[in-house]
Amino acid sequence: MELEVRHLRALCAIADAGSVRKAALQLGMTQPSLTTQLRRIEGAVGGLLFTRGQTGSRPTPLGHSVLSRARPIIAEMSALMAAARDAAAGAGGARLRLGSLGGRVVTGWLRRLHARLPDTDVAIHIEVSAGTLLQLLATNQLDAAFVHETEGFPLHIPPGVEQRVLMTREPRFVALSVTHPAAAHPVVGIAELADDAWIVDPAADHEWSALQRAFTTAGIDPRLVHVRDTTTAADLVASGEAVRACQPTAEAGPGTVLRPLYGDPLTVGLSLATRPGALSVPETDALFCDLADAYRSLAYANPTYRSWLHRNGGMLPSP
CATH class of the missing domain: 3.40.190.10 (Periplasmic binding protein-like II)
Structure with missing residues (x-):
């Protein structure tokens, strides 16, 4: 197996994301597919490139060596493609x-x-x-x-x-069903939503970490629902199955309301x-x-x- 640019991109994505799961989401792949690709790459170079543990994937000394050579190649390829697009755009x-x-x-x-x-x-x-x-x-x-x-x-x-x-x-508000008891309040305490399932996008930067910190501060441990599709997320909120943090400039969908969180724990x-x-x-x-x-x-x-x-x-x- 000869390493290609896509293989180098995969290695850089894993290193930057800190886990194969997160890298797969960023690359638009399934986790098993990326894991299989990583094993093939490691077989080609003759050693482990990452250690896997509960805290994620970290480069081994060999991994650091390969990454130090891979990153300049990726940067050069990106610059080449950007220059080509700029040249094409310049003509028009x-x-x-x-x-x-x-x-x-x-x-x-x-x-x-x-x-x-x-x-x-x-x-x-x-x-x-x-x-x-x-x-x-x-x-x-x-x-x-x-x-x-x-x-x-x-x-x-x-x-x-x-x-x-x-x-x-900027504060994060919470979207919830109009039938939710907290919907009657102008401002909602996060502890009022302790029994609700919270929708989380697993690919969004630090969304889960910020929520976990807010939950820990409030002394609660709610259920999580991982959803990337916005239509499904909106339907779950409107039906009362879950709540979700949202931008304050968002528009409340049918059957939902937006409420500020007391103390603005998410900003x-x-x-x-x-x-x-x-x-x-x-x-x-x-x-x-x-x-x-x-x-x-x-x-x-x-x-x-x-x-x-x-x-x-x-x-x-x-x-």
């Missing part, structure tokens, strides 16, 4: 490559960009992992990215990547990450203003979030 006009985590603000951001830059090809790459977006940015595959950083779990910022803060501390920081040289300072300023305007529009249009903002000083980014 200006191009702006953006990345973002999912959320309603993306639509408003794009709408403003299209209106301001009608002759620019704006491409958007949606991820569930801010870490992945930052790596794409650092390897010249994106020009800018809208990222979230879970409080208490700082992101690894690649060298050269800069951040411009949109919100220092994230929002920022626009850029790579120096990808955009000029005026371009970056305009891009940030479009994002901030889209965010403010959603925040003030949402009665629940608007009330939270009024109770907490109404701090939103200036235009």
Whole structure:
């Protein structure tokens, strides 16, 4: 077996994610498939590349050696592909490559960009992992990215990547069925939801870790439901089968309500990450203003979030 670039990407994904399961989710593979591929790679190089344990997968000395050679190759290949795409885009006009985590603000951001830059090809790459977006940015595959950083779990910022803060501390609300007893309260204590199942996206950065910390602080140990499909998650909440943490700019679906959590135990920081040289300072300023305007529009249009903002000083980014 000869190692290919896809094999090197798999090894880097396992090392970065810290486990085969998480790496498989990021790569769009099943865990058994990635495990089989890893065994074949280890057979080809003649030794174990990772130790497996309850805390995840860690590179062995041989693994560190292989990874130190694999990463420059991956970076060069990414740069080559990005340069080729840039050259192709250059023949057809200006191009702006953006990345973002999912959320309603993306639509408003794009709408403003299209209106301001009608002759620019704006491409958007949606991820569930801010870490992945930052790596794409650092390897010249994106020009800018809208990222979230879970409080208490700082992101690894690649060298050269800069951040411009949109919100220092955005709260996470909880989505629950209109029939839930807590739905009658304007603010919900997390302990009131101790008997509920909580929906968790296993691929989202630190979502489970942040929830676990909040649960531990509240002295509860609720059930978890791992769901990646948003439609299924919405149906489970509406039916009363589960609750879920959500962005405060989210829109309550049929049969559901959004409520702030007492004491805001779950918060994230929002920022626009850029790579120096990808955009000029005026371009970056305009891009940030479009994002901030889209965010403010959603925040003030949402009665629940608007009330939270009024109770907490109404701090939103200036235009």
